[in-house]
Amino acid sequence: MLLVVTYSRSARETLRNVCRTHEETVVRRFGRAALLAETEFGAFLACRLREKHAADVQVERTEPFNEFADAPASVRAAATAYESRDSPSTPYDKFAAGTDHPSSAAMRDGDL
Amino acid sequence: MTARPIRVRLPDASLHVGPVVDLRGVDAAPDAATLRRAVVGGLPAEPAAPSVVRPAPTPVHPFVARLAAGSSFDRRGALAALARVRGHDAGGALTELERVREAIAEAAPAESADLAAARRRAAEAGAETDRLRERVATIRGRVEAVREAGGDADAVEAELAAAMRRLSEVSTDRVAARQRLDALETEARRARDSREARMRLEDRAANLERDARRTLAAAVYDAFAAAVAALPPAFDADAGTEPGEFAGDPLSATLAVARAAPLRAPVVVDPAVVDRFGGLTRSVRYLSGPVVVR
Structure with missing residues (x-):
């Protein structure tokens, strides 16, 4: 899908109008951002916004996140283990200390 | 208040002078929108346009220059302009606004x-x-x-x-x-x-x-409400006590702002509005300013 985020009042207003007029192409709206369908018309709307508001509009192409393909097994395992921790108030790094799970710092430095 | 005379020169070169210029039944008279433009904008933009010689309009004028049923009306904007014309200011909000700008x-x-x-x-x-x-x-x-x-x-x-x-x-x-x-x-x-x-x-x-608009509108709301109350019953409007409470049609609000404003330049009044007032004399007395009927 095409994620459009606006960074000025006028760009936000244009996006709002676009969303109102082209509901069929708008997959989801979030205030100053919207997800557009990945059709030529979605691209047309994104191009128009970019044409009109230049860098006040950010357009990203999104795809579903498949954790089994996109994230290392160690990361998945860490998430699973942490979400079934006994004490809900334990911060992640304290939880991971002394285990095989990666530290949050290590994960921050690791590009996907 | 006696309105100062205004001079309206029509495209056929005929001249109409007076605090009240009644163009009902005048064939050469341009439409109301053209007259409104001449009143607000001053010098004619094109040779065929009418010219209206009048004292300079106040910033409220663009809101009230045309008085006819069915027009939309930015009540808060008009009240804020009215407040400024009457010498109110929005106080700290404007200084802060300038800083933010x-x-x-x-x-x-x-x-x-x-x-x-x-x-x-x-x-x-x-x-x-x-x-x-x-x-x-x-x-x-x-x-x-x-x-x-x-x-x-x-x-x-x-x-x-x-x-x-x-x-x-x-x-x-x-x-x-x-x-x-x-x-x-x-x-x-x-x-x-x-x-x-x-x-x-x-x-x-x-x-x-x-x-700032809200503060300004509130500052003149009593004067506005008094002007609404002074409308003939035919208008059926009620101002309430604060800007959010106005109940009535946009025309009533426009008329009330026109009355509360110091009208220097004329307003262009629809003949139907004159009728609703029960005549030209009553309309002019209510507005207490120069009037062009068209």
Whole structure:
């Protein structure tokens, strides 16, 4: 899908109008951002916004996140283990200390 | 208050003078919108337009210059303009607004014109690489075919080598274009923080403007409410005690603002409105300013 985020009042207003007029192409709206369908018309709307508001509009192409393909097994395992921790108030790094799970710092430095 | 006389010269050169200019039944009279423009804008924009010689209109005038049923009316905007004309100010809100506007001007982030060029370059380099990759595969197929047929593959092999050289060059370009685009996108992502901050300032400015309008509107609301109360019963409007409480049609609100405003330039009143007042004399007395009926 095409994620459009606006960074000025006028760009936000244009996006709002676009969303109102082209509901069929708008997959989801979030205030100053919207997800557009990945059709030529979605691209047309994104191009128009970019044409009109230049860098006040950010357009990203999104795809579903498949954790089994996109994230290392160690990361998945860490998430699973942490979400079934006994004490809900334990911060992640304290939880991971002394285990095989990666530290949050290590994960921050690791590009996907 | 006795209104100062105004002079209306119509396109047929006829001159109408008076605090009240009644153009009902005057064939040469232009339509109300044209007269309104002449009243608000002053000198005629084109030779065929009427001219209206009148004292300079106040900032309220654009809101009330045409008095007719069915027009929309920015009540808060008009009340704020009225308040300013009557000497009220929005106090601290305006100083703060000025400060925020300055901050917005300073926060204007640099435009990254390069980013679009870099996107185009990366896309072109990608397409060119794909095209050459296909070409290399095709020629390689031909080399195989010539060899299998026991022919002389030298010429085709030379072609293949040339295509592969070209592919390697273009691939290098592609990587460079990709890196440049990545770098610019990272930069743009960082610049978005300042855009974000600017947008918050814009929102703040809009809120302050609204607050200022509200304060100003509240300052003259008693005068407005009195003018609404002075309307003949035919208008059936009630102002309540604060700007949100007005109940009535836009025309009633427009008339009340016109009455509360110091009318120097004339207002262009629809004959139906005159009738609703029960005549020209009553209309003029209510508005207490120069009037053109059209």
